[in-house]
Amino acid sequence: MRECVIESRSLTKKFGDVVALKDVDITIKRGDIYGLIGDNGAGKTTFLKILTGQIYPSGGEIRLFDAYAERELEKNRKRTGAIIETPGFYPKLSVEKNLEYYRIQKGIPGKEKVEAVLKTVGLWEKRKRKAGTLSLGMKQRLGLGIALLGEPELLILDEPINGLDPSGIIEMRNLLLRLNHEKNITIIISSHILSELEQIATIYGFLSQGWLLKEITAEELHEQCAVYLDIAVTQPEHFAALLEKRWKDIQYQVLPDSTIRIKNPEMAPDAYSTLASENGIGVLKLAQKQMMLEEYYMNLKEKGRLSC
Numbered sequence: 001m002r003e004c005v006i007e008s009r010s011l012t013k014k015f016g017d018v019v020a021l022k023d024v025d026i027t028i029k030r031g032d033i034y035g036l037i038g039d040n041g042a043g044k045t046t047f048l049k050i051l052t053g054q055i056y057p058s059g060g061e062i063r064l065f066d067a068y069a070e071r072e073l074e075k076n077r078k079r080t081g082a083i084i085e086t087p088g089f090y091p092k093l094s095v096e097k098n099l100e101y102y103r104i105q106k107g108i109p110g111k112e113k114v115e116a117v118l119k120t121v122g123l124w125e126k127r128k129r130k131a132g133t134l135s136l137g138m139k140q141r142l143g144l145g146i147a148l149l150g151e152p153e154l155l156i157l158d159e160p161i162n163g164l165d166p167s168g169i170i171e172m173r174n175l176l177l178r179l180n181h182e183k184n185i186t187i188i189i190s191s192h193i194l195s196e197l198e199q200i201a202t203i204y205g206f207l208s209q210g211w212l213l214k215e216i217t218a219e220e221l222h223e224q225c226a227v228y229l230d231i232a233v234t235q236p237e238h239f240a241a242l243l244e245k246r247w248k249d250i251q252y253q254v255l256p257d258s259t260i261r262i263k264n265p266e267m268a269p270d271a272y273s274t275l276a277s278e279n280g281i282g283v284l285k286l287a288q289k290q291m292m293l294e295e296y297y298m299n300l301k302e303k304g305r306l307s308c
């Protein structure tokens with residue numbers, strides 16, 4: 001059994017009348033990369049700020065490495081590193097001096113830590129550059145470097161790829177994967193870029209208006225993300241009738257552009273196009289697809305909205 005790194009139980013946070021988190025139960029185990037997903041205002045930053053101790057819950061409990069009493073929590077927060085909002089740098093100081101400043105400020109012994117971190121985040125060559133002149137991607141890597149100074153076991157990252165260009169996103173992705181694989185660092189990361197989260201997360205939590213709608217592992221998501229077939233034909237009604245006649249259990253939906261989406265295709269795509277052409281129906285488009293994270297999220301939100 002892997003150790004629980006983060007556990008929240010009935011975690012609630014209110015800002016006056018605004019309920020930012022409501023009875024949130026989240027479990028994150030050692031080695032996980034936990035993707036925290038939700039629209040603006042869903043409560044992601046609030047959750048992360050409670051983890052870092054920047055704000056306190058109104059109710060419920062949070063555990064970090066099995067500690068929940070505030071004094072113990074504070075001690076265990078030293079085992080974490082975080083990027084919440086844009087990290088503050090001294091723009092006129094070099095990259096290296098910024099790291100050195102934060103090392104001393106955080107009371108982390110060992111000057112050699114700065115060199116190690118610069119190499120880990122790929123800023124060794126840029127160590128003499130003034131922080132203010134770095135690209136956004138490099139600034140984010142410097143922020144990550146600061147978070148890594150204390151050799152954390154857990155990284156808490158709020159939108160670390162926001163605003164990055166494609167190469168910045170790829171660099172950050174590879175860096176996080178490396179930290180996770182090589183140093184077994186557990187990561188909780190919030191992002192709006194679901195296609196990106198999908199490439200690194202091992203488990204997802206979906207927040208909506210302060211509620212945790214669902215927690216699902218990447219493996220479960222993959223199993224649940226059913227394959228479907230989209231087929232656009234010249235006579236959709238006629239083709240739908242043929243489908244029903246040939247396959248009694250067929251589940252399909254006619255999309256607004258008249259494409260027929262077969263939700264449980266049991267045959268290879270060719271079988272459906274052959275059926276159409278044998279009956280004088282033209283096939284305009286045929287595509288087999290798998291529902292991915294984005295679609296799963298949209299479906300979940302729709303269900304959540306309906307059950308509210």
Ligand SMILES: Nc1ncnc2c1ncn2[C@@H]1O[C@H](COP(=O)(O)OP(=O)(O)OP(=O)(O)O)[C@@H](O)[C@H]1O
Pocket residue numbers: 015018019020038039040041042043044045046047
């Ligand atoms: N300090 C605060 N005072 C009052 N309300 C707040 C405060 N911080 C957050 N909120 C409110 O709590 C709710 C959750 O905010 P939070 O920032 O956690 O959402 P989020 O999921 O991180 O959104 P985003 O993706 O926009 O960053 C929002 O309605 C927000 O307006």
